[in-house]
Amino acid sequence: MHVAHLSLTDFRSYSSVELALEPGVTAFVGPNGQGKTNLVEALAYVATLGSFRVATDAPLVRQGASRAIVRAAVVRDDRRALVELEINPGRANRARLNRSPVPRPRDILGLLRTVLFSPEDLALVKGDPADRRRFLDDLLVARAPRFAGVRADYDRVLKQRGALLRSAVQTRHGRRQGPRRQEAEAGFAAAGAGDALSTLEVWDAHLARHGAELLAARLELVAALRPLVAKAYALLAPASAPAGMEYRHTLSTAVDGLPPAPGDGPAAPPVTEPATPLPGRSELEEALRASLLEVRQAELERGVTLVGPHRDDLLLRLGELPARGYASHGESWSFALALRLGAYDLLRAEGGDPVLILDDVFAELDARRRRSLADIVAPAEQVLITAAVPEDVPAQLAGARFDVAEGSVTRVR
Amino acid sequence: MYEGVVQNLIDELGLLPGVGPKSAQRIAFHLLSADPADVKRLAHVLLEVKERVRFCRVCGNVAAEEECRICRDTRRDPHVICVVEESKDVVAIEKTREFRGRYHVLGGAISPIEGVGPDDLRIRELMARLADGQVTELILATDPNLEGEATATYLARLVKPMGLKVTRLASGLPVGGDLEYADEVTLGRAFEGRRLLDV
16 A cells, blocks of 8 residues: 555644655655654554654644644555544544544544654663553554454553552552442342452453453464564574564463463573464453452552553563563664564555555664665555655665655655 | 623533533523523422432432332333443333333442442342342343443342343344444454344
């Protein structure tokens, strides 16, 4: 797929900009702080309904404006779709598809698929587990938009359960506020209605159900991604030890087909192809439920949910060593790129070549990695590049070029 | 700002759900220019509704007397109780004319975020109604969202030892709609709850 037209109103530094784009390579060139990244950020927002630079929407709206509008014409298999998104900070966003409103912005997910490379990707290797979880979940949503709903449901259960645990902690310390009804009458009390605890089991069940769905999908994703990332890494850094990855879950009970959670140390045998099929949702649900029971005492003391996909991690390895802490800067960079390239391969294999966005990436790479990356991405249907100087764009990727200066975008080639 | 009484009226109206400052002002001036008899009638029903309407001591539905119309109706099936979150859900189900049993209004759903636990809902009253063994089926008709599902699960577990039939309203495709317009979650639920077509 490719984006044929991008139009922004009151988005970041732009009061209004219209860009006609073509398949192939397009570079946006200009000094820092002129608004190059804002252009690709807008496109990535349409693809994921979130910015890769900020967690809230307020900075996306131009100062003094009340809302931002992003319009993108997406061409896929010669079919053109016009996606429009109105970003309202603090309120619900609104989306339109081919000029008709859709019930929820979520409904436009999947129309535009992007894979974005940015300097922030280094956090995938060096950063917190949350960065890697987000990488996995965003990819899940890009593959199957319904996972946006699964993720939202899981987050909601987590919030409800967290509120319950915290109130249990407060009751224990005798600080609970608000009127509390008299102690339960017969029958009700017999059923074990010690308020918090009795409903905790209900939330356990829901956490296990939604968590298992998310967990099963992530495990399947990691298995599909592993060989693709290893291949991409070998292309980028042929001299380095092979790249591997394992999903680190928080389950305390054994599940068929799921190896125990890998540790952080340099031990662990090299990753072999799993011969057994991945565990199914019902087994994972059972295991999650059992694990929750085991940590219950600790949860009641601390007031947080200690088991579940929200505490999992993706362990990245080079040879037998964890990449985090052991990999050099260059190796970390190559690994981060390999993760994105793996994601790109996966999405492409499942239909619809995603739009590749390379935000200020080449400047960070040495000559050899730059060449390897350029060779890998050159055949893509559409590649959008931002760079501070024209020399940062490798020769293999010569194509259309826009100069970006002081919020104006002009085509020069 | 308007003079004393007028501003008071606007302020009071502005407290109502769905009424902003502009609408409050519009309603206030409408009332000022309206026929005094109409305004008196409105004031009267406002007071009357607060004085006379109460909650049914059996099911918790809004009622004009000790017990609501449905609980007093001897033709309704006393063996089936349909559990809902709010009184307005009773009205919605009554419109279907499909259900001939009785209701139980919980007054909300379990939601720790909002500080609502089982003790804050009319669950104890429900257990008391089930105690005499006359009821054979409990239909859980809480909302099909996370909190409604959690409430339904909680109730199902609570009454399990009593050995009565517990059912949950089906979720799935809207009648008269197109399959392609259903969202993935609803369609997924419809798949889970598919049934054998007996011909």
